């Protein structure tokens with residue numbers, strides 16, 4: 001379990017983190033979301049003991065990462081934006097080198113296992129300098145998994161990847177969590193990419209935590225006046241339904257701007273009583289829209 005309590009970090013005159021607190025439960029996948037410069041990397045570096053906080057405490061499975069760094073890193077793996085690989089060595093030689101440095105038991109078997117998991121067979125013997133961003137990311141991930149960590153920190157793991165590469169990283173995150181019960185904290189500024197893998201989210205803005213919760217909790221908090229696009233054939237044409245007059249009407253489509261979420265079932269019930277409803281879509285309820293709503297709500301703080 002990761003516990004972050006009232007963490008602040010001051011870099012000379014710049015306050016990178018301001019009184020940030022949260023808990024990451026064992027076995028969960030948590031998305032750390034925020035724009036560039038919001039403090040995600042600084043937070044991960046503090047949780048890894050690379051940086052000390054100016055104020056507050058961090059506990060990783062009960063240990064202080066700054067004071068007991070080696071003990072904490074023994075069960076943590078961290079993928080930073082730089083893969084940390086030697087460019088003039090092959091992918092496999094990098095894995096052999098780091099396995100020795102980490103004191104990994106039965107290193108060859110573990111490397112073979114990771115080569116299989118990340119589908120590195122084809123290019124494991126090529127120099128890392130010749131790899132694409134996606135290949136480097138795969139070998140970088142394999143490197144941080146060598147010592148079978150139980151907690152994984154992934155800093156922008158999908159940055160610079162093509163759609164196939166992004167899907168592969170997400171598949172691996174899901175698999176590590178489900179099959180190996182790893183606790184995973186993954187940072188990104190592209191929220192929608194993570195919606196398939198995260199149990200919870202922590203939103204950062206200008207060094208502060210501005211929101212936290214499951215996707216549903218956050219949507220419920222921010223989706224206060226939903227807009228519904230309805231595709232239907234109405235026997236008597238589009239009329240006012242549940243007190244709402246439709247906007248942007250065409251023969252088979254209309255948009256209703258509701259005042260509260262509670263009116264959604266009421267509207268849908270009345271629509272189905274009056275005609276054939278083929279599709280109803282609540283716009284603005286996807287995570288990306290919610291992300292902008294959160295940022296807008298906290299922009300002036």
Ligand SMILES: Nc1ncnc2c1ncn2[C@@H]1O[C@H](COP(=O)(O)OP(=O)(O)OP(=O)(O)O)[C@@H](O)[C@H]1O
Nearest residue numbers: 011014016034035036037038039040041042043189
């Ligand atoms: N070593 C440092 N010295 C001075 N300022 C720093 C240092 N490290 C980070 N900062 C500043 O702290 C703020 C937070 O940076 P951080 O890298 O943690 O953000 P981030 O959310 O990870 O951003 P990105 O998405 O761009 O990686 C930024 O304004 C950054 O310039």
